[in-house]
Amino acid sequence: MSFNESFQEFPSIETERLLLRELQSDDAEDYYNYFSNHEVTRFWGYDSPKNIKTVASTFIRFSNAFKRKEMIVWGISSKETNKIIGTCILGNFVRGSMANINYNLSIEHWKKGIMLESLGAIIPFGFKNLGLHRIQAMVMPENNASISLLEKCNFKKEGLLREYSFGTLFTDTLIYSLLAEEFN
Template sequence: MPFKDAFHTFPKLETERFILRELHSDDAKEYYTYLSDHEVTKYWGYEGPKNVETAAKTFTRFHNAFTRKEMITWGIAAKDDDKIIGTCILNDFIRASMVSLSYNLSRDHWGKGIMTEVLQTIIPFAFHALDMNRIQAKVMPENNSSVKLLSKLGFVQEGLLRDFIFGESITDTLIFSILKKDFIEKAL
């Protein structure tokens, strides 16, 4: 599917345990609650929403960015109760061939293999449905969980961006990437 055609309707994806879907105003309370936890936003580069109303307005920005073909933000919802426990974002599309990946997850759900499961669905979507050639992720060096996750999924650490602007912070930042050819080769 050509890149431009992938944005006609929001791409709802499914894993074994989760539905990856667009965020709606009904999700604002869960989103605000887990992003109010400083441990969740510690390596994010900026604070979460200030209140539930701000969270709901954030969803409007996400939707508008999707409409402009700039970003896809999936809410990670458990199949059993449809409650949002995290998000996964593809953004900063460059010439419909490269994209940046970011993600977050409620602390209550850390260490359960959730983000591995989710990204094992998002990555093939980016390569096949969006026809991306490169997916990259920026990670603070001290974020050991993300470094391990990306390495496990086949991302390669390319280097260190010194004093890089990461959200609202200036910090050293690691850059990881996975190329479509490497992903396909690994799948064979």
């Protein structure tokens, strides 16, 4: 499958415990409930959604960005409940060869291997289906959990961007990357 073919219809991905799928309007309350927790957004660089109506318009922006081949936002849902407990995003594509990866997870599901399982499915999709050469992540130096996750996924630390724009903040930012040849 090529980069362009991957955007014909939303690419749902199934793992052992999870379904990574397109966010639907019914998911707005679940998303709002976990994403409005300051601990979840502390390293995100953006404000939490103000209300469920704001979330619904965010989902429309996600859908439109997918149609424009700008990003793929997977809702992470438990197979048991189908409830949205987090998201993973591949976006900021550069000529179909490079992308940024971002993720967030409900605090109730931290330290259960959920994000490792999610990235373990999305990273291969990026390299194999989208044909990416490089996937990169930007993380605040004090976000130890995210750094540990990236290192478990074999991302390499490349350096520190001083007072980089991270959402609405200017903060030091570490950049990590994984190349297709390192993944294979």
